[in-house]
Amino acid sequence: MPADLIAPSILSANFAKLGEEVDNVLASGADIVHFDVMDNHYVPNLTIGPLVCEALRKHGVTAPIDVHLMVKPVDRIIPDFAKAGATYITFHPEASEHVDRTLQLIRDSGCKSGLVFNPATPLTYLDYVLEKVDMILLMSVNPGFGGQSFIPSALDKLREVREIIDDSGLDIRLEIDGGVKVDNIAEIKAAGADTFVSGSGLFGYGRDSDPNRYDSIVGEMRRALAGVDR
Numbered sequence: 001m002p003a004d005l006i007a008p009s010i011l012s013a014n015f016a017k018l019g020e021e022v023d024n025v026l027a028s029g030a031d032i033v034h035f036d037v038m039d040n041h042y043v044p045n046l047t048i049g050p051l052v053c054e055a056l057r058k059h060g061v062t063a064p065i066d067v068h069l070m071v072k073p074v075d076r077i078i079p080d081f082a083k084a085g086a087t088y089i090t091f092h093p094e095a096s097e098h099v100d101r102t103l104q105l106i107r108d109s110g111c112k113s114g115l116v117f118n119p120a121t122p123l124t125y126l127d128y129v130l131e132k133v134d135m136i137l138l139m140s141v142n143p144g145f146g147g148q149s150f151i152p153s154a155l156d157k158l159r160e161v162r163e164i165i166d167d168s169g170l171d172i173r174l175e176i177d178g179g180v181k182v183d184n185i186a187e188i189k190a191a192g193a194d195t196f197v198s199g200s201g202l203f204g205y206g207r208d209s210d211p212n213r214y215d216s217i218v219g220e221m222r223r224a225l226a227g228v229d230r
């Protein structure tokens with residue numbers, strides 16, 4: 001069974017001291033850094049690019065960096081993120097002209113590849129490309145902003161994807177993104193997720209981040225996860 005990975009979304013971190021924030025949340029026991037890239041075109045918000053990813057690597061971050069691309073077009077930014085130190089690069093299939101080519105480009109760039117599904121995006125995008133996918137990311141909010149509420153239909157979708165992955169016998173992570181908190185993380189794992197993005201639930205969206213709380217929140221998430229089977 002794949003290990004549970006906690007993936008703080010730095011979208012809700014204090015950007016004025018990002019390196020410190022990432023160090024603190026990783027020291028609290030989080031596993032991978034979720035890096036939200038928004039282009040004010042595919043989604044109505046604008047965030048960070050390869051320079052910031054590279055800066056985190058230069059700062060000394062060695063944990064995997066999970067780049068969630070919410071951009072259109074997709075392909076031209078992939079080599080830049082690979083050079084900047086991305087570990088995973090995931091993208092929304094409807095933002096790519098050629099999904100198979102984009103997945104291949106990510107792997108050829110030396111990164112792990114993933115497809116992201118919005119709440120209303122059908123899973124048929126997985127047909128024919130499953131063998132080129134290292135991660136499936138299900139959105140449990142509509143993309144563009146942190147701090148939104150978990151959309152419950154994502155639980156059924158998780159169960160569906162868990163079955164697809166298990167039936168395939170492939171080594172594919174199943175990540176959930178949006179509205180994940182201490183109080184719902186257990187039922188999300190029970191539905192099949194193994195990688196849990198949490199932004200506002202960890203850093204605190206719209207209020208001051210408090211590094212002293214990261215230990216206790218990551219600890220509470222771990223305890224909640226330990227109590228359920230996938």
Ligand SMILES: O=C(CO)[C@H](O)[C@H](O)COP(=O)(O)O
Binds near residue numbers: 036198199
């Ligand atoms: O991709 C995202 C938004 O498009 C973010 O990763 C996501 O919303 C995480 O933030 P929160 O845990 O606050 O929902």
Ligand SMILES: [Fe+2]
Binds near residue numbers: 036177
């Ligand atoms: Fe994300």
